[in-house]
Amino acid sequence: MATAGTDVPRAPSRRWRSRATAGGSPPATGRRRGPRRRRQVLPYGLVLPAVVLFTGVLGYPLLKVVELSFQQYGLREFLTRSTDWIGIQNYRYIFGSDFFWTALVRSLLFVVANVGLTIVVGMLVALLMRRISPWLRTMVSVGMVMAWVMPSVTAAIVWKWMFETQYGVINWILTHTGIGNFTTTDWFGKSPLLAFSIITLMIVWQAVPFVALSLYAGLTQIPLEYYEAARVDGASAWRTFRTITLPMLKPILLLLTILSTIWDFSVFNQIWVMTEGGPNKGTVTLGIWSYVEAFGVGQFGRGAAIAVVSVLLLGAITAYLIARMLRSGDFR
Amino acid sequence: MTPRARRKAGSITATVTALVFFALTAFPVYWMVATSFKPDPDILRIDPKFVPWPATLAHFVDAIHKPYFWTYARNSLVVSAATVLLSLVVAFLAASAVARFRFRGRTLFLVSVIAVQMVPITALVIPMFIALRQVNMLNRLPGLIATYVALVLPFTVWTLRGFIQGIPVELEEAAMVDGYSRPQAFRRVLLPLIMPGLVATAIFAFIEAWNEFLLPLVLMQDQTRYTLTVWLVSFSTNRGTDFGGLMAASTLFTLPVVVFFLIVQRRVVSGLTAGAVKG
Numbered sequence: 001m002a003t004a005g006t007d008v009p010r011a012p013s014r015r016w017r018s019r020a021t022a023g024g025s026p027p028a029t030g031r032r033r034g035p036r037r038r039r040q041v042l043p044y045g046l047v048l049p050a051v052v053l054f055t056g057v058l059g060y061p062l063l064k065v066v067e068l069s070f071q072q073y074g075l076r077e078f079l080t081r082s083t084d085w086i087g088i089q090n091y092r093y094i095f096g097s098d099f100f101w102t103a104l105v106r107s108l109l110f111v112v113a114n115v116g117l118t119i120v121v122g123m124l125v126a127l128l129m130r131r132i133s134p135w136l137r138t139m140v141s142v143g144m145v146m147a148w149v150m151p152s153v154t155a156a157i158v159w160k161w162m163f164e165t166q167y168g169v170i171n172w173i174l175t176h177t178g179i180g181n182f183t184t185t186d187w188f189g190k191s192p193l194l195a196f197s198i199i200t201l202m203i204v205w206q207a208v209p210f211v212a213l214s215l216y217a218g219l220t221q222i223p224l225e226y227y228e229a230a231r232v233d234g235a236s237a238w239r240t241f242r243t244i245t246l247p248m249l250k251p252i253l254l255l256l257t258i259l260s261t262i263w264d265f266s267v268f269n270q271i272w273v274m275t276e277g278g279p280n281k282g283t284v285t286l287g288i289w290s291y292v293e294a295f296g297v298g299q300f301g302r303g304a305a306i307a308v309v310s311v312l313l314l315g316a317i318t319a320y321l322i323a324r325m326l327r328s329g330d331f332r
Numbered sequence: 333m334t335p336r337a338r339r340k341a342g343s344i345t346a347t348v349t350a351l352v353f354f355a356l357t358a359f360p361v362y363w364m365v366a367t368s369f370k371p372d373p374d375i376l377r378i379d380p381k382f383v384p385w386p387a388t389l390a391h392f393v394d395a396i397h398k399p400y401f402w403t404y405a406r407n408s409l410v411v412s413a414a415t416v417l418l419s420l421v422v423a424f425l426a427a428s429a430v431a432r433f434r435f436r437g438r439t440l441f442l443v444s445v446i447a448v449q450m451v452p453i454t455a456l457v458i459p460m461f462i463a464l465r466q467v468n469m470l471n472r473l474p475g476l477i478a479t480y481v482a483l484v485l486p487f488t489v490w491t492l493r494g495f496i497q498g499i500p501v502e503l504e505e506a507a508m509v510d511g512y513s514r515p516q517a518f519r520r521v522l523l524p525l526i527m528p529g530l531v532a533t534a535i536f537a538f539i540e541a542w543n544e545f546l547l548p549l550v551l552m553q554d555q556t557r558y559t560l561t562v563w564l565v566s567f568s569t570n571r572g573t574d575f576g577g578l579m580a581a582s583t584l585f586t587l588p589v590v591v592f593f594l595i596v597q598r599r600v601v602s603g604l605t606a607g608a609v610k611g
Contacts, residue, residue: 040433040435042429042433043429043432043433043435043438044429044435046425046426046428046429046433047425047426047429047430047441049421049422049425049426050422050423050425050426050485050489051426051441053422053481053482053485054444054445054448054485056478057478057479057481057482057485058448058451058456058482058485058486060459060463061456061459061460061463061482062448062451062456062459064459064462064463065455065456065458065459068458068459068462073462078462078465081466125353128346128349128350128353129350131342131343131346132343132346132347132350133347136347136350136351136354137350139350139354140350140353140354140357143353143354143357143358144357145593145594146357146358146361146590147357147358147360147361149539149586149589149590149593150360150361150586150589151542151543151561151585151586151589152543152545153543153545153561153564153565154364154564154582154585154586155360157564157565157568157578157582158360158361158363158364158579158582159360160568161363161364161367161575161578161579162360162363164575166378167375167376167377167378167380167575169363169380172378172379172380205356205357205360208357209357262449262450262452265452266452266453266454268452268453268454268545268546269545269546272545272546273545273565273568287452287454287455288454290454290455290458291454291457291546294457294458294461295461295550300458300461300462303458304458304459307454307455307456307458308455310452310454310455311450311451311452311455314450314452315450318450
């Protein structure tokens with residue numbers, strides 16, 4: 001360890017990366033003045049363990065899932081450890097089944113609803129936090145942090161208990177505030193839409209804190225003079241928001257949208273713990289379907305094909321969002 | 333209304349809204365803790381009791397005396413701790429290289445780190461299951477740890493890179509001008525400065541591993557190899573759920589996460605979105 005750095009040129013001659021170039025642009029070739037870009041062994045040695053692990057624990061499974069998607073790999077193949085190439089039959093099966101389109105549309109609507117609600121509510125909360133007293137702001141932050149930090153598994157368990165038909169506190173509150181008679185409402189057993197609404201509500205509840213706190217941090221960095229100028233000019237609150245706040249927060253909003261999309265698209269725990277895909281397969285998203293096909297039905301090949309399709313889908317969506325972010329130009 | 337009166341009315345509205353919002357966000361957490369302290373008759377009643385008084389510790393005692401509870405707790409702890417240690421060492425080395433050197437393949441490496449973060453774990457669990465079975469690692473903790481490392485490694489590399497970049501290179505350069513070798517400068521200058529970042533990343537990775545559910549659900553089939561998450565869920569789907577016990581177990585499970593998280597909360601928010609706002 002101690003000798004690792006001895007063959008590397010000393011600091012003054014090294015071209016250090018400065019923070020200003022943190023975006024990861026390729027090294028400029030024009031900098032090759034003098035003998036200092038000799039063989040750099042050290043950086044490669046440093047990334048080697050990570051590269052090995054990446055390849056082993058991530059790269060290999062990624063290749064493997066593609067490979068599996070072209071195989072008939074059921075319980076029999078699992079037990080006999082044999083492989084049976086069947087070309088694109090798994091994909092043909094998926095695209096040919098009506099259920100695929102149902103699950104696809106459902107997954108997309110689910111993501112859109114979750115991300116949209118999270119961003120809008122998060123923005124409102126961030127704006128609200130600017131208008132309240134510091135102690136109340138601390139209180140709101142602590143409440144949000146508690147929601148945020150709750151493990152998704154326990155969150156789902158607790159929400160299931162709150163929405164329990166007979167002894168659940170929500171049905172009692174809804175009934176006793178005169179909203180209606182909810183004494184026999186079964187939130188998860190009857191209507192997929194109801195079940196999805198509760199799942200969405202819970203996911204938004206856990207996702208808003210990160211978005212709201214990030215946006216609030218962004219808000220505090222906008223120079224106050226802008227707002228003063230707007231007030232002097234007599235701009236309405238909405239106009240101030242649209243012409244100052246929104247453009248200033250655009251980069252961070254896009255980043256949060258991308259992150260939320262990735263997270264909400266990958267939701268598994270909450271749905272599985274609350275409904276296991278029910279009622280009547282009504283809450284089965286692509287992720288749940290892939291899991292059930294593999295570990296419930298025992299069709300690993302088909303499950304892998306569904307997984308590949310959903311990864312490509314998510315990749316396409318995020319690529320679009322990232323392209324927009326880069327095009328907007330103000331993000332590094 | 334005068335502008336002053338209007339502003340006052342506005343601030344009262346904001347305060348009330350904030351209080352309602354606080355109540356809504358905090359309620360599920362409160363309800364979990366409250367339920368876990370209530371005696372059974374107070375839990376299973378048509379008119380819920382909002383204050384857990386008289387309180388009992390019976391559900392906590394029950395929960396920790398459930399069969400295998402301590403085995404699950406140990407499994408969760410061992411797997412999470414091993415994951416953190418392994419991924420942190422590896423990620424730290426890689427992050428230093430990426431933050432402090434330019435080298436061929438650096439951009440490719442960074443792009444892959446970001447790209448793999450987008451792959452949902454539901455897509456990886458099938459090949460991981462098959463691959464672990466091929467090397468006879470199914471149902472074994474080392475196998476599970478390997479998959480957890482896959483889970484946390486990308487973001488540990490990414491966050492640590494940010495933390496290292498946040499430390500001015502000039503500090504190290506100055507130390508080396510003063511006669512330190514590079515490893516010495518690293519150990520005496522960079523490492524102490526990076527410590528808070530390392531701790532934050534470690535805690536974040538620990539929480540991620542501690543909360544993971546799908547991987548142990550699939551990869552650990554022997555009941556004694558479950559982690560706490562799998563146990564909690566199997567507990568909850570039993571018929572005639574014991575809600576008091578379930579809420580007590582959930583509270584116990586959540587507690588370490590909350591404590592850890594409170595330590596690093598600020599850093600996490602700023603770390604993930606640093607530089608995303610331009611003034």
